[in-house]
Structures are given as C-alpha cells and as structure tokens.
Amino acid sequence: MRIGELSRRTGVPVPTIKYYLREGLLPAGELTSPNQASYGEGHERRLRLVRALLEVGGLSVAAIGEVLAAVDDKDGPVHELLGAAATRLVPEFGDGGRGGGREADSRAGGDGGGAPDAETVLARDRVARLIEARGWRIEPGNKAAEALVAALASLARVGHGGFVDLLDDYAEAAERVGRTDLDYVARRVAREDLVEAVVVGTVLGDAVFAALRRMAQVDASAQMFGEEAPRA
Amino acid sequence: MRIGELSRRTGVPVPTIKYYLREGLLPAGELTSPNQASYGEGHERRLRLVRALLEVGGLSVAAIGEVLAAVDDKDGPVHELLGAAATRLVPEFGDGGRGGGREADSRAGGDGGGAPDAETVLARDRVARLIEARGWRIEPGNKAAEALVAALASLARVGHGGFVDLLDDYAEAAERVGRTDLDYVARRVAREDLVEAVVVGTVLGDAVFAALRRMAQVDASAQMFGEEAPRA
DNA sequence: CATGAATGGATAGCGATGCTGTCCGCTATC
C-alpha cells in the first residue's frame, strides 16, 4: 500500500502522514525504489493509534513520539516496561499538556523546583499517608504520585482543601479500575501488544472514565436536585 | 490591592494578569482613579482558579472563559446550572483540547457529522445499553455520553474493541465517584460556590483520579509482574 | 513510449494559542 491509500483508509491527509513520518510517529515505509515506499497494516494500525492518542487522549505529538518509542523498545523486564510506559503518560495530564516548561517564574506553582510551598508540603504528606494506608507499592518520586500532589496542592490553593476528604473514596474506585485495567492488559501475550494495551488503556481509559464520571454526576445531580423526572 | 501585589501573591506575571483581564477571565478591578484600579480577594481567588484550570485541568483560555461565565450566571434552576457547567467541561477532553475544530476532513473520525461509521454505531448502542442498565437519568445527546461514544469508537478503531468489557467495572467506579462528588458539592450553600465546586471538582477531580489510577496500576503491575519487592 | 497523476523528500509558511514586551500618559508616594 502506498501513502495515498493509507490516507484514504484512515482519513488522515497525505501531508499529515508525511509530517508524522518526519516526526517519527510512524516508521518509514519499505522502500521499493529510491523514491517509492510501501506501507503495511502495521502502519495503518499505528497511524490509527497516533490519531486516537492525539484526538481522544489529548497527547502532544512529542509525547506520542516518546510513548511510541517505549512501545517499540523491546528490552527490560515487563514490570519496568509497563511502569515506564505508564509514567510517560502522566505529565500531559499533570500540567495541562499545552505550552509547557515554564516553571521557573511561577513562585506559587509549587511543583518541581526549589522551595515547595505549604500546600505542596501538606499534599505530599497526605499522599504519602494514602499510599501507606493502601499498601500501594509505589516508589517515592513516582510521577503519578507527584501529579497527585500537584493536583491536591492546587485544590488547596483554590480554596478547596476539603476535597482531600474524598481521596479515600477516589482511591477505592481507582484501585478497582486499576485492577480491571491490569486484567485487561494481562490478556496480551506478545510484549509489544502488552505495552500498547497499557498505552491505549491508560490514555483512552482516562477519557472513558472521565466521560462516565460526568454521566454519573449528571445522574446523581438529577436524583438530588431535580426530583421531578427529567424532561425526556 | 493593585495589580503588582496580585501578581506577587499568586506568582502570575503582571502582563499575564492583564491578558486575563482582556480575555474576561478576570473581572476588571474597581477603578479608584481614571487609571488606577484596585483588586480584592475575589480577584485573587478567581486568578488562582484560572491558573488551576489551565495548568492542572488543561482547559484552554477560551473554555475557561465560558465556564466562568456559567459560574457567574446566576439564573436558572440548580440542576440545570450544574448540568450546564459540567457539560461545558466535556469537549476539552473529548477532542484532546488542543488545536481543535477540524472535523470536516477526517472521514474516519466518526464524531459529529454526517455518516457515522460502524464503530460509532456500535459504541452508541453499547452506551445506550449501559445507561439503561444503570438506570442513569441522562438525556439523549448528552455531551459526556457522546464523548464516551467517541472514546469507545476510537478504541474499537485501534483494535481494542475488547476494552468495552471493562465498561461495567468502570461505570461502577464512576458511579461511586460521582456520588462522592455530589456529596461534596452539596455541602455548598451559596449557589455561586456550588457551581464553582462543580467546576473545580470536575476538572481537578479528573486529574486527581487519573493520577490515582496510574498509581493503582503501578501497584497492580507490581503485584502481578514484579514478585520481588520493588527496589525501594 | 509518451503523458499525466501520484510519490518521496525537503522546506517554507500558516493559523491558533498563550503569553510577553514596549510604549504611553498618569498617579501614588517619598
């Protein structure tokens, strides 16, 4: 298959595919002539994956590049591989995914740098206690944990420090979902499939859960405030 | 307080604050002279909220504008208000939140437009059955439900149609979290606080849950693959 | 084997986004 058909099948414009090739999101096609390449089903699959991570997952092109590099990296123990893949998916959500890298000038940001503020210290302590209480085997400095710290600190700064009271419920639900995820992932046999499942499950799973949470909220809100039936 | 102190307190550069003022994310300060304004605690609070939605929530400036308009809108029944606020928070996650608005040229996108593809049709059906089974009171065409449809269709397209098997578990967890959220929200008395709680809870709650899910996955993965203790 | 469309590859440009920098005339404060 040549680039035109790849484009037709996936709905992605040819110049965009070329762009992804340049950025390394898509491996080069097999050259049949000095300037003629052919693409296979793997390319199509990969391309769809890229689009899904972009459109549904909200990852940046650069982030997708890193993640896919991890997917294609065939070394290391499985657990670490999964951890690496999952870890790389965090920051996109941790800092909003847009723009990026301006941390030096936000004194109240309280994230990485030098002098953590009061909210961050408290949040870090709370997270540590949560991990302890749950018995989670998480290495200190884990990026997801750091993202959680940042989110909690942010909540506190916004005057919603009370939100931490919900943490246990959230954690309970997350644990359930996390187990489910792992079961799903564990069905894979080939290592590459496995890592891909982690990526897909993590990124699109976030979107799925977020949507479900909104729906559940709407229902809960209907129950609580709109005693009359909805206008359906 | 003048703009300089507002900047010092929040860590947001003065020109950025001016920019937010221009964009309507922040109400104008009270003019004490033709060219001298003073800002209060409300401004500081609002500014922190804006930054949190931007950095942790990943919302665009434009989206924040709309959401804040909803927060400040004091009419309409509570339930609808909540729905409106929550609804406005969906698309950011549904399409990745970046760039945006290019749906006409992606034939395989399967979202809004004219001819929904097979994956979308199946996903829509699955979602309808889920809502039915759960007894959720959700109006047809709800944006969160549409986002879920899009995410499931995307999963199918990527070859992870099997992911739908996890839906019930996800929904169960989401329901739990949704109830928790509503309890939290219901503590508010003033209507404005209430809507703000919805916004904060929804947006930052996503970040919190996503982080917790990653952590739970790491733990589950450790249990499953790394029988030896982690290198802590 | 001539012709037109498509290809691979390279480079430049575009539109949106989230700021940032500069300038102005004014004001508050010392």
Add this chain to the structure above:
DNA sequence: GATAGCGGACAGCATCGCTATCCATTCATG
C-alpha cells in the same frame, strides 16, 4: 518633584500541529 508603579493599548513572539509548494522520480495507462 523625582521615582516607581499603574492601567490600557497594541504589536510581537514561541510553540504546535499541520498545510502548501516544489522538485525529480516513478508508476499506471493508453
């Protein structure tokens, strides 16, 4: 009255995700 900061307007900038243009080559078709 000097100096710092202010509000307001507007132009500019860096990043991102494409998109457009160009070129020589190759393929499909008659």
